[in-house]
Amino acid sequence: MTMVHTLTPAADLETDIDDVARLLTAGGERIPNADLDPWVRDVDAAALRALYRDMVILRRIDAEGMALQRQGQVGLWAPCQGQEATQIGSARALRDDDFAFPSYRETGVTYARGAGPEGYVRAWRGEAHSSYDPHEIGAAIPQIIIGAQTLHAVGYAMGIQRDGTDQVVATWFGDGATSQGDVSEALVFAASYGSPVVFVCTNNQYAISEPVGVQAQAPIAGRAPGFGIPSMRVDGNDVLAVYAAMRWALEHARSGKGPAFIEAVTYRMGPHTTSDDPTRYRDKDELERWRARDPLARVEAYLRTQGAFDEAFEAEVAAASDETAAAVRSTCLAMTTAPALSILDDVYAEPHAGLDEERTWFSAYLDGFADAGQEAGR
Numbered sequence: 001m002t003m004v005h006t007l008t009p010a011a012d013l014e015t016d017i018d019d020v021a022r023l024l025t026a027g028g029e030r031i032p033n034a035d036l037d038p039w040v041r042d043v044d045a046a047a048l049r050a051l052y053r054d055m056v057i058l059r060r061i062d063a064e065g066m067a068l069q070r071q072g073q074v075g076l077w078a079p080c081q082g083q084e085a086t087q088i089g090s091a092r093a094l095r096d097d098d099f100a101f102p103s104y105r106e107t108g109v110t111y112a113r114g115a116g117p118e119g120y121v122r123a124w125r126g127e128a129h130s131s132y133d134p135h136e137i138g139a140a141i142p143q144i145i146i147g148a149q150t151l152h153a154v155g156y157a158m159g160i161q162r163d164g165t166d167q168v169v170a171t172w173f174g175d176g177a178t179s180q181g182d183v184s185e186a187l188v189f190a191a192s193y194g195s196p197v198v199f200v201c202t203n204n205q206y207a208i209s210e211p212v213g214v215q216a217q218a219p220i221a222g223r224a225p226g227f228g229i230p231s232m233r234v235d236g237n238d239v240l241a242v243y244a245a246m247r248w249a250l251e252h253a254r255s256g257k258g259p260a261f262i263e264a265v266t267y268r269m270g271p272h273t274t275s276d277d278p279t280r281y282r283d284k285d286e287l288e289r290w291r292a293r294d295p296l297a298r299v300e301a302y303l304r305t306q307g308a309f310d311e312a313f314e315a316e317v318a319a320a321s322d323e324t325a326a327a328v329r330s331t332c333l334a335m336t337t338a339p340a341l342s343i344l345d346d347v348y349a350e351p352h353a354g355l356d357e358e359r360t361w362f363s364a365y366l367d368g369f370a371d372a373g374q375e376a377g378r
Helices: 045-070 084-091 107-112 148-163 181-193 239-254 284-291 295-305 311-333 340-344 353-367
Strands: 099-101 169-174 197-203 231-235 260-265
Touching: 045 084, 045 107, 045 239, 045 295, 045 311, 084 107, 084 169, 084 197, 084 239, 084 260, 084 295, 099 148, 148 169, 148 181, 148 197, 181 197, 197 239, 231 239, 239 260, 239 295, 340 353
Parallel strands: 099 169, 169 197, 197 260, 231 260
Antiparallel strands: none
């Protein structure tokens, strides 16, 4: 299945969002789609309520992360407001034994895979190389090197092929990452070896301050067929459509047909990270256009038409999101700052002379900040 049939001029990539597959309109109206409908026939109101609940909790975690950074409790935060449907819809379609390779912005993937409260903040706080054990939740350490996780995912998928299981690997990356050689190399290897991997491109319209139209002269999903990989361009603010698309892609890969590619067209409502000022490169009108396409609002609107959204449900979801955010905050504030030298712990499985040399150098460097005879960072 390849759902990319047209080439859209670069200038129109942001505004021409009707050329995507969707099941829920921005106003919450359920519409038919022959390609997506078969994959969500078993998704009833209860299942959609669960997806909505996940998105609300994710948005609350994200807001808490932003607040913790502004208060100096974490060093950096990469917000995902506006992208909840893309993250939850894709991650919730995975099987427990599948494996995820997220980028640094996929807080929703981390949540869906079952991370605890520390799983969102420990690394951003600088206390460890990873906030969670990848083997426990089936998700690799979020990758901050742009696009590198796609190669990791393909390598893992090639290993799965040799193990003879029917697991699938999924990897997430932004529109900006598609300009990196790593992503193209990953697509080449995945296609050449028919590896069971699903590529999820989160097209949130900006690679930091660069709009997608600068680097993509046509829809990004149109690139995958050039590698021999079927693709789908879907409304990334429609959680039902993303869930359906991911189910299609996972089944394609799981049945031995090789990799699949999804471009989820969405929008980053906040800054690229907490060190960014998006008002310098985008205007308020653009922000408001996308605010009207809010992924949470459209699900709520649809559920209300189905009589599946009432005050009791709304209160339960709000309480759950507040409870989760409170757990994240209290866990973060209770963390003890690790000694500076601990950054060299657990880098290699076995110690070696090069690491010892670095430790000696770093220790001497820290001693240079000693105050009144006290060693800094120890």
